[in-house]
Amino acid sequence: MAMKIDKDVKRFQKIVRGAIRKNLRKYVTQSEMFGRQGKDMVSIPLPALAVPHFHFGNNQGGVGQGEGEEGQPIARGDDEGAGQGAAGGEPGQHIQEVEVTLEELAEILGEELQLPRIEPKGASNISQEKSRYNSIRRVGPESLRHFKRTYIQALRRQISEGVYQPNAPRIIPIKEDRRYRSWTNTPQPQANAVIIYMMDVSGSMSDEQKAIVRTEAFWIDTWLKSQYEGVERRYIIHDALAKEVDEHTFYHTRESGGTRISSAYRLCLKLLETRFPAELWNIYCFHFSDGDNWGEDGNQATELLRDSLLPKCNLFGYGQVESMYGSGEFIHALEAAFGPKHEKLVLSEISDREAILDSIKEFLGKGK
């Protein structure tokens, strides 16, 4: 049964979304988001949501009950918590955090950045949702009313209420008895998109750069997950050599030594060929580095990209993070080789945290 409160809940959610949208840039720039991430929920701090009142600050004090010596701490003194003491009335109503689903967050991101929906390539291998009229609901349009079920329901109710008379079997359905045909969506549970993250972990990439990469990756994940049924992720780190690692290692490894970008591209290619054939998968590659590369390796990398990787990918994103040590050459090499507006290759320079949002827009704005 639909309740009146649902409207208020919707309204509340709308306000939450509005508040998130308004502060999106702030949330995107702060890397604390993934600390708050659960399986498919994120909790977001929204301090401004509660209606403000004149009330007392931390120094109010209160009365409690139990054991303990004088001077013994009993609660942390943040904005919430104790301090209300026995004061009657309602408890503090300020919300600190609201939870939104990742899907919703992606939607907000999409709306705010005006990201186009992705059109998956090739129709055959994409998990589609099929609708089938094979279930029953309590609400629905009259045109879908299931007469038989409604009748049975009404009969059952009347019998249990004791108003059913076998010799005058008059069945009058009331609103609660109505049953309607309904459909279920049956998606094929197949992972059909893969994101391959590559990152330069040579000495010139500092923690700040990695944090930026991580933040970008979080939002890219969030968006792509909202576009595909299942998304697989693979991580490759490289200096002069490349290797595949898990997510945690990806963000926490630090190597020294030189940089050979082609090594990562080669590994990526191998991975695609063995595990993710291009005709079955939507492939997204993102490579982050500070743009430093060994002299002659640039050509090799460009070649690999042009001849092998790009034809297989939906999108190849190269994000160059500004660092104190890097020369920042590679992005220019790529630009020279492919031109600034390549169909599949997106180049983005990320100078600092503030630039993350724009960079995300560049990467995902193609709708590929």
Added chain:
Amino acid sequence: MPRLQPFRDLPPELVEVQLQMEKHAREYGLDFFPTIFEVIDIEQLNAIAAYGGFPTRYPHWRFGMEYAKLSRGYAYGLQKIYEMVINTNPCYAYLLSSNALTDHKLVIAHVLGHSDFFKNNNWFSQTNRNMLDEMANHGNRIRRYMDRFGVDVVEEFVDTCLSIEDLIDIHSPFIQRFDTEEKYDFPGNTENPDDQPTAVGRFRAKSYMDPYVNPPEKLAEAERGREEAAKEAKPFPAEPMRDVMLFLLQHAPLKPWQQDVLSIIRDEAYYFAPQGQTKIMNEGWATFWHSTIMTRHGLEPNDVINYADHCAGTLATSPTRLNPYKIGLELFRHIEDRWNRGCFGEEYEQCDNLAAKQSWNTEAGLGREKIFEVRRIHNDQTFIDEFLTYDFCRQNKIFQFGYNDDSGYYEIESRYFKDVKRQLLANLTNLGRPQISVRDANYKNRNELFLEHRYEGVELKIDHAQATLENIYKLWTRPVSIETTLDDEQCVLSFDGGEHRVSTAKNGGSSESGSSESIVITN
């Protein structure tokens, strides 16, 4: 009688429980409103609880927020509302369908306690017992304004009003603050020519003699003097006004619909105020009676575990918050015990033999009578003030805690009876909210609003206070200031529509505050 939701009659077994409980309650002398119980599921109960008990309330997002919070708390197993009862006549109460029969019994007995309290406690005597209809009426009015002026506009205005919903004068229903005649005492009421102020200082004269008998320049001078005197003599409002909502309602430049919305929010605030004022007593009283009735009559052997479990949950104590159920219940028992044993009066107070005091018993047997009297006349504040004793504090291990700036923790500060009581009373004063009143509506002679916070050792939370000032500014449309104390120094927070200002004016607030240091915070 308006029926809520699809109304279902109580199942027969619960009807029987209700009759049985009512019989026991009456035998103990409880005098309650006719009480209508409804069994509803958890979603409905959460929804009604989110609406503060009134399913017919006006639409507002915060109810949705509350509902989301309650549902989540329930889903995670953190909290569960057992019962909901509203102060109306007849009294409506909701039972949770998933509860076991023992819980239903307990809840019914508990609700009858509340119902008796609503009916007989004096602090509830001025509340509207048809609030269910009134709330529906409020809902319709606000919905109509939303249709007419737009949801966003009205909702934003409701938010603004809610920001000051606690700025009411909780004692005003019982006090006549203003002469009733004042209503008709318009400043422009000059029908009677003899009352004309110009008649003062003027001699009767034929018209051709008038300029000589009453020289115009003398008259003008006298007039100026009077005007100035009048200006000095009449601050506005004449004395600080606690009911800030009423003041704004009467004097802020509001559109008719805005006035109506503000008055709705104010009415509801006044309706709910006594519940805040009597939280400890009300819950204590209901708990006292459910436990008395249940343990003496209601419990079947197979209920005992469930019942004990439930009670343990409700009566759990916490170091950070005084549980009103627990403290109220224990205090009522304490009072009953004292009056049963005659532990009151001069002779008892003056006895300084501890052993004698502890075994004091005059067989007075006045306990029952006393607690009924207490439930009739007291509110939490007077209840604690009158009956919280040293022994009680010690037995219940009550302590006083405070915030330690250095450690960032709340710490136990004292177990001295005096400290505990002082703190508890302070927390109960004005529902634990700061006392704020309108002092001057023509501040700086610029039609600015000047509020004062009566500082009693606890500072306001500045960011919230400033956000609240912004909302008051929306209503008053002229700069708004509040005088308060920060770091032991009197200061004035103001908002002029653009920026916030904190000025520490040592010469009070009513003169120019720009002379002293002032910090400007731009939004």
